[in-house]
Amino acid sequence: MAMERVIILALVASSLISMACAIPGTATFYTVYVRKFSSPHPSLETNDYTRNFHTWGEKRKQHGGRPCSIFVKTPPSKFTINGRRPMFAASACYGFEDRGTMIAAANPALYNNGAACGRRYRVRCTGPTNQGIPQPCRNGEITVTIVDLCPGCGADQLDLSQQAFSMIADPNAGRIRIDYNP
Numbered sequence: 001m002a003m004e005r006v007i008i009l010a011l012v013a014s015s016l017i018s019m020a021c022a023i024p025g026t027a028t029f030y031t032v033y034v035r036k037f038s039s040p041h042p043s044l045e046t047n048d049y050t051r052n053f054h055t056w057g058e059k060r061k062q063h064g065g066r067p068c069s070i071f072v073k074t075p076p077s078k079f080t081i082n083g084r085r086p087m088f089a090a091s092a093c094y095g096f097e098d099r100g101t102m103i104a105a106a107n108p109a110l111y112n113n114g115a116a117c118g119r120r121y122r123v124r125c126t127g128p129t130n131q132g133i134p135q136p137c138r139n140g141e142i143t144v145t146i147v148d149l150c151p152g153c154g155a156d157q158l159d160l161s162q163q164a165f166s167m168i169a170d171p172n173a174g175r176i177r178i179d180y181n182p
Contacts, residue, residue, distance in 0.1 A: 144161070
């Protein structure tokens with residue numbers, strides 16, 4: 001009985017210590033980036049990074065697992081994608097390999113030229129970033145795997161998949177404050 005109490009106390013203490021070392025930041029929905037995109041819809045054409053608010057997995061699911069026309073993430077200095085392409089968006093870390101839905105894109109500093117690929121982070125919502133949804137957080141924390149680069153993210157930002165985001169916060173919030181740690 002005493003040993004069980006010691007084990008429980010140690011588990012509680014370790015979880016409190018691990019969150020005490022958490023990195024404060026913000027989170028948004030995971031997006032796919034494109035440098036230039038020509039579209040039959042002129043409002044979608046751009047010469048800057050454009051954000052597509054559907055994850056790779058969602059697009060595939062919406063189209064029955066078949067390829068579909070989507071925005072494509074490309075390095076800004078290497079490629080220009082014109083027109084519609086029947087393909088899935090590749091991640092910066094794993095190309096077209098499906099890594100599930102509990103995924104995130106790292107800001108450039110955290111991504112560190114690919115060093116963050118495959119790292120897992122525990123993420124917890126700590127509050128709103130705007131007054132639109134005053135209490136967006138849901139209880140609990142999630143674990144996500146870094147599979148992509150978010151070139152437009154700030155130094156403290158993670159781009160979570162919609163599935164991951166919705167487990168810790170109301171998706172209508174769009175952006176939330178978080179704590180995250182490995």
